[in-house]
Amino acid sequence: MTTTYAALLRGINVGGRKKVPMAELRQLMDGLGYDGVRTHLQSGQAVFASDHGDEESLAAELGQAIQHHFGFSVDVIVRDHAYLAAIVEACPFPAAELEAKELHVTYFSAPVDAARFAEIDREAYLPEEFRLGDRELYLYAPDGLGRSKLAEHLAKPRINKGLIATTRNWNTVVKLVELTAE
Template sequence: MTTYVALLRGINVGGHKKVPMAALRELLTDQGYGEVRTLLQSGNAVFTASEKAPAALSREIQQAIEESFGFEVRCVVLSAAELRGVVERNPFPRSSFEPSKLVVIFLSGPVDPERLSGIDPQGYLPDEFRLGEREIFLHCPNGLGRSKLADVLGAADLGVTATARNWNTVTKLVLMTES
């Protein structure tokens, strides 16, 4: 069995697309996944399954949610090893950021760097971003709520599903995959 993380996009925000975590755990268990656990109310689930491509798991979960709750929810699935790889690829030195001010935007696939070429990094300092393999690292020293760069990245047409988590959540999910 392989451990995976599912990151649901845009649920339980402002009273829209409500997916209670107990219901999500039950849904994933009913789909045949094992050891299902959730973190926070923002749609973070850790589970085990037979080894399968994350994109296939994502499609299965999205379909099950739509059938069960009646609305579409996009999600990004990563194996535990892929999530650890994201942590290892963090381009910002650990001593240079507060965990609540570093965000990882998880992507369903690689992004063509050309899609980000219209963003002038100098125009958004001190905020910075770095493109990873299937993620974008976004550092907002003054906080995410004040970041114009976060708004621009959120509105960018990346051509893939994207969902963001702060560094605290990312590291908690890694710990969950190890226990």
């Protein structure tokens, strides 16, 4: 059975480092036998279909191929359409009432529990807020991610230890659902 996925590449094409041209990424993914490969923006989203593997094995396969082809390591998270759609449906914030720059989702490579975030004094960061899902974190940052003190704290290595974590704004979250539904 063929499943449609989104691959989320962490930290590429930012500040002139880890350059991954999207056309080259599409060719690389085609070469891995993926079908219908498309990319979205330059910041590391690709959509593809595959009839082999699961999210973890596909992420590992793509990560290894990127390392071999480009000569540097890139963290990759792969999620299927059903999961991406569930993220949008489960959003604990009023997404329709917010600007895309205010709402973000951090995707994690594995399930996270509240204990990782217990030391955060949530009231100290208000009006910024976050809510946990299973393998995702929703972040409301009214002044945007770049100015968010809470986002800065959430990105600390001790909180994300042992995980791959990559964040996307709400527009990208919704667009990935649309692209993987096609």
